[in-house]
Structures are given as structure tokens and as C-alpha cells.
Amino acid sequence: MRDNPLIGLTVILVPFSLLSIGGGPSIFAPLQRETVDVMQWVTAREFIDLFSIARVAPGPGAMLATLIGWKIAGWLGALVATLALFLPASILCMVVARFYDRYRGHQWHTALEKGLAPIAVGLVMAGAISIIRLSGNSALVWVCALGAGIWLSIWRKLHPFVVLFAGASLFVAAEFAGIWPVSQ
Amino acid sequence: MPGEETKAADKRVSLWAIARVFLQVGAFSFGGGVTGWMHRLTVTRLGWLSEGQFLSGLALGQVLPGANVTNMAVYIGQVLRGSVGALVALVCVLTGPFFLVIALASVYDDVIKLPGFHSAMDGIAATAVGMVLRMAFAGAAHGCREFSMGLMAFCVFVAIGILQWPLVPVVAVLAPLSIALAWPRGEA
Known part of the structure; x- marks a missing residue:
């Protein structure tokens, strides 16, 4: 049955959906194992290319699964992979969000809302660090990320596209200046 | 309505x-x-x-x-x-x-x-x-306007971002603590 790519994708991705605590990055390693080593749907090189495409394209990085689906079974594969990865976890989240939101105004809800806020702030900062680490952890990445964060915080009306464009230009300039990419 | x-x-x-x-x-x-x-x-x-x-x-x-x-x-x-x-x-x-x-x-x-x-x-x-x-x-x-809240955010950041501890146990310990600290006092 797993020979049919559509069924194979579903069988592999639905459990990932429900186990991916902490978001997309937590499934990249097991996804690579399944699709490259076990099923041999894509080569290791292709996987890395698809990963960088999903990273730079809009939307969640987990759209990597969409691309793998597309690679092995075209548009239908892309659709099946997207639904298999995002739908199960979303339904679970819908149930929890519905329950949580119903108690708005109750004392425990107020405490939860206030108490979870700093946890979220810490998690977001930690997530930012892990992305920077994934991007090679070089000084240029740090400067760019922090600079953009501060710039966007101060100049609140500015469209983020301006900042993204500036970041892209900075890295291209760095390439021509010979300081990017940093050789490992 | x-x-x-x-x-x-x-x-x-x-x-x-x-x-x-x-x-x-x-x-x-x-x-x-x-x-x-x-x-x-x-x-x-x-x-x-x-x-x-x-x-x-x-x-x-x-x-x-x-x-x-x-x-x-x-x-x-x-x-x-x-x-x-x-x-x-x-x-x-x-x-x-x-x-x-x-x-x-x-x-x-x-x-x-x-x-x-x-x-x-x-x-x-x-x-x-x-x-x-x-x-x-x-x-x-x-x-994080209160000191305790800022401290919570900082602990989560250090544990997961710097020390790279797994997310679930860290949140399982710190979230209840943070919620307890946020519980409205005086009005039982």
C-alpha cells in the first residue's frame, strides 16, 4: 500500500502532524529520514534544496512537506501532503482553542492569559535564536535579524517589505564583497 | 443579535x-x-x-x-x-x-x-x-512589566534558546509557575 505515493504520504505525514510539538522544525529530521532514507522519494541534495525553498517562500517552513508531495506526485501529491500535515493538528488546535476561548472573563482564564504571555515571549526569542543558529550563526545574520527587529519596532508604519528588501540587498552586497557566504 | x-x-x-x-x-x-x-x-x-x-x-x-x-x-x-x-x-x-x-x-x-x-x-x-x-x-x-514575568520569559529563553533543553518539559514546569504568579491576589 505504501507504494502508492498518495497513501504513503498520508501514512507518514498524519502521525508527524500530531507529534510535531514545538512546530515544523521538530519534524525536519524524521521527515528527512522517512523521505530520503526509507522511501527514497527524494535525494539528500533535493531535500536540502526543497528545505531552503520552503524557508524563503512565504508561509510556514513545514510547507517543505507540500514540496515533497509535489515532487513525487504533482499537484495532487502537494495537496494530499498539505492536508495530511496541517489538518490533523489544526483540528486538535481548534478543539482546544474553542474550549479555552469559551471561558474568557473567568478568573482562571485571566490568570492563564497573563501567565502564558511571558512564556510566549521566551519561546519566540528562543525560536529566533534557533533560526539564527540554523542560518550559520554568523555575525551578518545576527546584525541583520536584530537590526530588522529594532527598525520595525521603532518605525511602526514602515512596510516590512522595505526591510526584507534591505536585508536581501545587504547579503548580496556581502557576497560581492567576499564576506558571504561564510565558509565553514 | x-x-x-x-x-x-x-x-x-x-x-x-x-x-x-x-x-x-x-x-x-x-x-x-x-x-x-x-x-x-x-x-x-x-x-x-x-x-x-x-x-x-x-x-x-x-x-x-x-x-x-x-x-x-x-x-x-x-x-x-x-x-x-x-x-x-x-x-x-x-x-x-x-x-x-x-x-x-x-x-x-x-x-x-x-x-x-x-x-x-x-x-x-x-x-x-x-x-x-x-x-x-x-x-x-x-x-513582562512585572519583574516576575520578565524573569519567566528570561528563564524560558535561556532553557530552550541557549541551553537547548526540550520544549515540553521546560514549559510543563515554568508555565504553571508563571500562571500561579499571575493569579489575581486578594480576590479568592
């Missing part, structure tokens, strides 16, 4: 407005930082959610399985317009990226040869981290 005229803050957001915002988030969020885009639009610009509502949803979304992006879309949609709102936000936030990611993959082999293209991609990804940092700064200004 249930739910109407309870408070000025309870104004109903139309499903169409939700669709438009999440289509935008999906199509604009080059390089990632998608939750940062959601924060910018739904909290900072439109004021649909309070900072506290957004952040607590973000924390819930991280602890639950699934991509933070889709969980957050579901949560925001649910808060604004119930399950239908959640479904609209989810579908819309994925629609743009679905086509854009495939479009980029189809031309990837050609564009990758362009001089500077790879570096531009790296630059966009690095800058998109700034979108997320902006959200964290705004969240810290709101949610």
Missing part, C-alpha cells in the same frame, strides 16, 4: 476581513516570520486581539502539536468568529504559500544560477527573523 453591543471591544470582525488578512499574511511572509506578520496585522494595526490574547494563544499553539503558523491562524479565527472563522483563517493562510512555494520550486533550478540569488535568499530569511523579534519586543513590553 447575540454577542452584539456587549462592549465596544466586542465588535464583530467579518469573515471576509479575516480571509483578507490571512491571505495577506500567507502571501507576504517571505523568509518566514509568519506569526510576526499576524501580530503586526491583527494586534498592532487592526486591534482585533489584545496583546495578552495573542500571546497566550501563541504559547498554547507552541505546546500543541502542529506548525505554530497554522495553530495561530486557527486560534485567532476561533477567537474572532468561532470554528468557521478558524477554518477560514487556516485555509487562507495556507493558500498563498501553497502556490508560491511550488512556483518557486519550479523555477529554482534556473534562478539559483543567477548571481547573488542564494545570498538574497539568505538575507530575506535572516531579516524575517526581525519580524519575529519585533513581536517579541512588543510582547515583552506588554507581558
